[in-house]
Amino acid sequence: MKKDFLTLSDWSREELEQIFELTRELKEKQKRGEEHQLLKGKTLGMLFEKSSTRTRVSFEVGMFQLGGHALFLHSATTQLGRGEPIKDTGRVMSRYVDGIMIRTFSQQGIEELARCSDIPVINGLTDLYHPCQIMADLVTVIEHKGNYRDLSYCWIGDGNNMANSWINAAAIFGFELRIATPKGYEPDAAVMARAAKLGAKILYTNDPMEAARGAMVLNTDVWASMGQEAEQKERELAFTGFQINRDIVALADPGCIVMHCLPAHRDEEITNEVIEGPHSVIFDEAENRLHVQKAIMATLMG
Numbered sequence: 001m002k003k004d005f006l007t008l009s010d011w012s013r014e015e016l017e018q019i020f021e022l023t024r025e026l027k028e029k030q031k032r033g034e035e036h037q038l039l040k041g042k043t044l045g046m047l048f049e050k051s052s053t054r055t056r057v058s059f060e061v062g063m064f065q066l067g068g069h070a071l072f073l074h075s076a077t078t079q080l081g082r083g084e085p086i087k088d089t090g091r092v093m094s095r096y097v098d099g100i101m102i103r104t105f106s107q108q109g110i111e112e113l114a115r116c117s118d119i120p121v122i123n124g125l126t127d128l129y130h131p132c133q134i135m136a137d138l139v140t141v142i143e144h145k146g147n148y149r150d151l152s153y154c155w156i157g158d159g160n161n162m163a164n165s166w167i168n169a170a171a172i173f174g175f176e177l178r179i180a181t182p183k184g185y186e187p188d189a190a191v192m193a194r195a196a197k198l199g200a201k202i203l204y205t206n207d208p209m210e211a212a213r214g215a216m217v218l219n220t221d222v223w224a225s226m227g228q229e230a231e232q233k234e235r236e237l238a239f240t241g242f243q244i245n246r247d248i249v250a251l252a253d254p255g256c257i258v259m260h261c262l263p264a265h266r267d268e269e270i271t272n273e274v275i276e277g278p279h280s281v282i283f284d285e286a287e288n289r290l291h292v293q294k295a296i297m298a299t300l301m302g
């Protein structure tokens, strides 16, 4: 039976650890220039209803390196943007390509797409989740800290798609996560409730300093996500103080690493100084999107 990558929660810890292992192998092969064409002759359809730099380029290049081909399809120039139902899109795409990566608004929409497609569907970001990014982030943690376990993770900022996926990761992998958001900008209530039921070790606070104290991994994201541009001004007021800066880094573990999925608004949610500073692993994190997504595609489509 085909498997999709719509949310981390559909996967077990063991299965995700296998993806980390395959990522390491594929990355080493790519760096050494060794053949690793696990998807020779296969095609990925990439559906975008939102902008992207990293996701588009890393999936397209990843598919090429695996010996396959990727098609960039934007809603503005496909019939999806003119109202063709997602279920018809999925049925038709299933006749042409071997997998779909989609970036869109609604998580229900990609679940529907997955239900009516005979081929694997990968979530390249929705309003609710960004699972490929969290996989790349954890690969980056493993590379820099030797392991992802027994570390304390801190999220400062918006309770958005990234925060929701971090909550899922904490529930699956069992690490400690502290999330600081302004009041009214908490993560998704159902996501929090499910993680609590699974016994996840997560602290929710409105105090960024409480979240950062002693943490090994500091993470943030923009205050206004794609689709929330009209709220930018009001969010700037609400999020004042929810910034990763030198004071926050000084409260964390001296060996801490700082992450950001990018694109960043420098000197809003994170200072330019911290992005360019010695704790930042942000560009390794961006690179690892390529390697981890190759492993995800090889697992689903190989």
Ligand code: CP
Residues within 6 Å of the ligand: 051, 052, 053, 054, 055, 056, 125, 133, 261, 262, 263
């Ligand atoms: N981090 C991330 O998904 O970047 P893009 O929006 O550029 O794809």
Ligand code: NVA
Residues within 6 Å of the ligand: 125, 160, 161, 162, 221, 222, 224, 225, 226, 261, 262, 263
């Ligand atoms: N939370 C951001 C992530 C971008 C990669 C957004 O959804 O716009």
